[in-house]
Amino acid sequence: MGRSYNTIAFDAAKCDGCGDCMTACATAKVGVGDTARSRIQVVGSADDGFELALCRQCGDPKCVTVCPAGALTKDGTSGVIDWSAAKCVDCLLCTVGCAYAGIALDAGTGHVAKCDTCAGAPACVPACPHDALTYITTSRIYNEVGDWEDLFAPGLAGCQGCNTELLMRHTLRRVGPDTVLATPPGCVPGMGSVGFNGTTGTKVPVFHPLLTNTAAMLAGIKRQYKRVGREVTALAIAGDGGASDVGFQSLSGAAERNEQILFMVVDNEGYMNTGMQRSSCTPYGAWTSTTPIGEGSRGIPSQGKTQDAKNLPLIMVNHRCEYVATASTAYMEDLYDKLDKAIQASKVGFAYLHVYSPCTTGWRFPTDQNMEVARKAVETNFVMLWEYTPGEGLRFTRPVDDPLPVTEYLKAMGRFRHLSPDQISHIQGKVVENLAFVKQMVHRASV
């Protein structure tokens, strides 16, 4: 299997063209802050906004193929396209080969120059005062896990565009074969995790617990294996309804007893598998099939759910679990970190991972927008990514200091289409309040 590499990502929306990245690059690479000599080039665009020219360290690099001198080579380990001063003959053919202006003439030396990611610590990234540049190191996931066995059957029957399959495959790969997997009724077994009529959807032992007793059954399994001295991971991949509503008692009980379980909740904010009904995790104002939109009676229109969502992960924090975290598939690296920690924590006690999982079908957005919706949830602080351990307290793993207005999130999907201005301001107010609440917990952790 091939390798995956780290990369520098640019978010044009955050860039204000200050050029600090270019100064940092030129300083790091040629010792002077001359932005013209930077290997990352931010260019002002005619309209507003800024554009970027930077080596993409292509997988199939044109510059390498056109170099007649063998001066350019792709490093199989780092993925960086290296330039050899000793071999280069200054022919500039590479600049003609590259369609992205990723390699260009440095007038100061007369040679071509290109980004080398500063050996994995790019100077430009921390120099950006607006976080417009990020060094994405998600590749480690692929490199580490890519060759591991996918323990789910191919061709799970999920809705188009659903991210839960991604979550299932990644999680199980990570957890490995010495696992017993509980998938309570919901989208996960709906996709076929437990199979149909005697088939199975996974290569690990898997079962349907009741919607109500996932944590309890896993506790029994885990304890029995512990008793006979076997190391087996007890894993749940559960929906939000089963966890926050009818299954909450067993979840809470198992957490209180600090059972050694890894409990992952895939929060699609409702009973999506049974036809998109409301759960206690459904947010205020959302359309569901049991909080429909209508004229209502006595002059009060029916405008979606009238209560705010239950914040299950915070409730789990109050169980002082070994580990509690929120995650999003739009931030896989963060998710992976947390998965690793949760796996470790589950060897000692209860680990709870709450993954926000946009539902294309139930939330009503185009099937290619899942990651975008997930990302917007975080960027607006509608969803906050944090982790908690009893020792370290609670901390944000991806703080969003300058959140987008919540409307950016709401307008991305149909379930909020009907919202009145009052409802929107209620939701925005709730976002602010939730943030303040969690921040207070962060503060408590730091004193």
Next chain:
Amino acid sequence: MEHTKYLVVGSSHAALEAVTAIRMHDTEGSLTLLTRDTHLPYSPTVLPYVVSGRSAPDGIFLRDEKFFADNHVALKRGKALKALHTERNAAELADGSEIAYDKILLATGAAPAIPPIPGLDQVAYHVLRTLDDATKLNAAIKQSKQAVVMGAGLVGMHAAENLVKVGAKVTIVEMAKQLTDGYFDATAAGLIEKAFTDNGATILTGSRVVKLAPSAIGATLTLENGTTLEADLLLVATGVKPNMDYLAGSPVEHERGILVSDTMQTSVANVWSAGDCAQAKGFFSNAKVMNAILPDATEQGRIAGMAMAGDPGLKKYPGGVPLNTYHFFGRHAISVGSSKAPAGAEVVTRFDEANGRYLKVIFMEGRLLGIYGVNEFFDGGVMCQLILRRVDLSSVKERFVANPLAVGRELMSKLWR
């Protein structure tokens, strides 16, 4: 008889790209790479630097033995294709042996074209296409006091610069009215010419050698106007011709080069051709043209390889766009696209004579047709995409001409980054 699924003839840019493309899709199918050269693969383009001594002859190889072993490629060096027997899918080699193939790629490139001038066959002269040519020339220039270069194309100009730099008295004889014709206009050529004459070279454009004869130091050249030139080193760089003699008697259609479709297929179904020996669609006209440049060789090689392996990702060849970069006496010239302005074209030039900076941009109906500059750096690859994608530049034309580097990057970032 030896049999291989893929037989690739040639070991230069087109051939190597084809190998990569085949292996991308078919990791196991037997693949043989045949070249008449005895060395590991290298690029003819790097040879001027071997001549000048800047590149070590053993440091220019594009692949090593390990690459071929890792990719299960049987590399046969020093084996020339002599004849192609398409009726029985067999390649006959110069040593008389034959290799049967399922699919064959002809990537045999080009060789120097030797003009039919009386007496040329009587005198000693150099050409530059192979590594052996280059090492010979490298040794020769060190001895040369008085050299003549026939042909002011990029090959000839490179060699002339090398000779100037070792202190020889150099005369360049060019038939056309300007040097580097076909890539640069008279103004740009003038800048190049000036750099050479400033460094002591003599350039005779519009001159034709009509006769050669051996002389005490080497050769005497007689020009059309009767002038004679003495040369202790003569380099013939008057152009290239494709290597395709082996097609004699085969049904593979060829004109100036081997005629290929836009997936590099020849008139015979399981025979492909790419690179300097192929005659493929041009981008600006649908006529089949010779576009004997390195980037096109790689592009064509890749397409041929994908087509041969049946890669479903295959995209058709968009047509050759002329591209060139040229480095001379510390200056550079870059040319992308058409260098000639057809009727109806809009030509914008910028010339800073004092600093030797020149830019010429050719638009057709708001779209870029060609751009070239001397000592004016822009991203050739970006320009090429603007041409290939036929991007409408009407609204940014002025900004573009003022700063093709920044505006080109901006457009790139917006349109295809």
Next chain:
Amino acid sequence: MTTATLETPSQAKPAKQKVILCEGNEAAALGVALARPDMVAVYPITPQSSLVEHVAKLIADGRMDADIVDAEGEHSVLSVLQGAALAGGRTYTATCGPGLAFMFEPYFRTSGMRLPIVMSIVTRDGITPQSVWGGHQDAMTVREVGWVQLYCETVQEVLDTTVMAFKIAEHHDVMLPVNVCLDGNYLSYGTSRVELPGQAEVDAFMGVKDVNWHVALDPLRPMAVDPLTGGSGGKGPSTFVRYRKGQCRGMQNSLRVIEEIHEEWAQRFGRRFAPLVEEYRLDGADYAIMTLGSMTGAAKDAIDEARDAGKRIGLIKLKTFSPFPVEALLKSLKNVQALGVVDRSVGFRWNCGPMYQETMGALYRLGRHIPSMSFIGGLAGADITVGHFHRVIEATEKLMTGPAPTEPVWLNEKD
């Protein structure tokens, strides 16, 4: 293997057993300890509480090596045990009344998954009216869910049956959960002399534990447990039907296995309990009464007195209530001319006691009509006295000559 231990034990005479004095809940706890379960999950409820307290103490004192899970409710109690059983553990719990009602969701599923879990029901009447006292209403309410249900008469029988229950449940021909029912108040708190079998002897009796050979959640034998079945096409419906049939077959097999294991118990430990149906002074009886559980003691006294008075009366007691031992019961009823059935719970639908209702079903197979009637007594902890049983005997005797009433007789209505 369970079957392998069915050979006749080597010692002809049972080993001498320790005699102790204890209440029924403690006897149950001691029986559990002797069976060496891996996991016990508990949640307290009256009148079961002292049972789990005894279990907890036995574990705390190191007299029992089991993992104890103090779950947050009965629903989780049984769920934890399901998990442990699927991972290969021998498991036990106890509950009653509202706890059993709360447990119903996993309770239903336990038999479907064929998990040999043993659970005592320290029987309690159903609420509402609010009550914390004994009665069979709880166990009767779940009689139709595929568990084997055994009712005990004495504290000694509680102990012995608790041990036997594990072996019955885990028998490869059965693989079903078993309820050991002991009357709340009367057996749970009733103290009596009990012989305590030795651990080594019980170990020999139990044989090798093998509880998840048929269904497991084990990474060494990965399988999907309980994939979706049913629907109206493909393999779905037949898969479900075969499954259900298998459960019913297991229930029927248990009738034989219960007998075999009681026989083995008698041989090894010298105590013989009627496994399915007990006949008491039925020889030469023209009519009979039927009882269940601890009320049988008083009933037997009344029978003795009636016999002394010359009445041709006998007694039939059920031990195995689920599966309903139709054949054994019909055999006992062979010469009976009239029958009175005493229940300690209510069958709302038929306006009679549940055991009476079930017996009526069995009587249909008898091939001749015998008059019968239903008595309901002992609800919410009420005592069914010898006096009450004399009323039962008299009313049953009258059936031989007069008409059979369609209404049940409510024994404690006027107490």
